[in-house]
Amino acid sequence: MSLSKYQNNRKLIDRIKESIINERIFHAYIIEGDSLSDKSTFAKEFCKAITCREMPGTGCDNCITCTKFDHDNYEDYHFVESDGMSVKDEQISRLQAELKKQPVLERHFAVIKDADTMTVRAQNRLLKTLEEPFPGTVIILLSENRENLLETIRSRCVLFRLEDINEEARGREEADMIFDALYNEKAFFEIKQILGSAVKSREDAYALLDGLERIYEKLLTWQDSRRKMYRKEDIFKAIELIEEARRDLHAKVNYQYALKNLILKIGG
Numbered sequence: 001m002s003l004s005k006y007q008n009n010r011k012l013i014d015r016i017k018e019s020i021i022n023e024r025i026f027h028a029y030i031i032e033g034d035s036l037s038d039k040s041t042f043a044k045e046f047c048k049a050i051t052c053r054e055m056p057g058t059g060c061d062n063c064i065t066c067t068k069f070d071h072d073n074y075e076d077y078h079f080v081e082s083d084g085m086s087v088k089d090e091q092i093s094r095l096q097a098e099l100k101k102q103p104v105l106e107r108h109f110a111v112i113k114d115a116d117t118m119t120v121r122a123q124n125r126l127l128k129t130l131e132e133p134f135p136g137t138v139i140i141l142l143s144e145n146r147e148n149l150l151e152t153i154r155s156r157c158v159l160f161r162l163e164d165i166n167e168e169a170r171g172r173e174e175a176d177m178i179f180d181a182l183y184n185e186k187a188f189f190e191i192k193q194i195l196g197s198a199v200k201s202r203e204d205a206y207a208l209l210d211g212l213e214r215i216y217e218k219l220l221t222w223q224d225s226r227r228k229m230y231r232k233e234d235i236f237k238a239i240e241l242i243e244e245a246r247r248d249l250h251a252k253v254n255y256q257y258a259l260k261n262l263i264l265k266i267g268g
């Protein structure tokens with residue numbers, strides 16, 4: 001899933017895209033969002049958008065660099081997180097040693113998760129790097145509340161504020177489209193087309209299944225007026241089939257195949 005998936009953050013995504021295309025990439029960012037928002041994934045998508053040559057400013061999910069990020073093996077991507085208590089001085093020190101080295105590819109990316117929990121010593125150490133950044137390096141701090149960071153750090157970072165990208169939102173739109181198509185008994189080839197444009201990766205496929213499952217669960221509990229068109233056992237059956245498709249994905253079955261199979265079974 002590239003940055004284009006963050007529909008709830010349209011303005012932010014447009015701003016990011018524009019800055020990347022115009023090569024105005026800053027050396028430090030704070031990504032702020034509540035505890036439910038998956039800031040780590042967003043940070044990775046941001047890095048993909050910077051490095052991707054196929055769809056600069058967005059990320060294509062298919063090229064070598066996008067794939068490397070998705071598989072967590074991009075050589076110059078450094079990830080630091082709290083040990084459960086805090087992000088420690090030594091961790092920042094180790095990170096700085098990595099950033100000093102020549103990047104394998106074009107630039108280093110450093111993501112500091114739980115940046116709010118950095119000790120004051122760690123923050124002061126990081127500050128030195130923010131004041132004299134290594135050329136090309138992009139440092140991204142993930143934060144629930146930037147007020148927990150030293151003012152001197154905040155003032156050296158560009159802020160991205162994430163709105164509502166919690167799990168509930170993932171795959172919702174795509175699932176609605178697919179469910180509507182099924183509900184309206186659209187032809188299989190039409191649904192296949194929707195699938196083709198809505199699902200571009202395994203991650204998308206998982207998100208779609210989550211979204212579909214939530215729709216059927218709402219039907220089950222009469223939270224959706226379309227409930228009257230369904231027998232309870234059909235809904236149970238659909239949920240079962242969704243779970244089966246999820247197992248297929250886990251078992252590395254081709255995701256397009258798994259989804260088409262699901263649609264055929266639910267529709268039939």
Ligand SMILES: [Zn+2]
Pocket residue numbers: 052053054055059060061062063064065066067
């Ligand atoms: Zn790409």
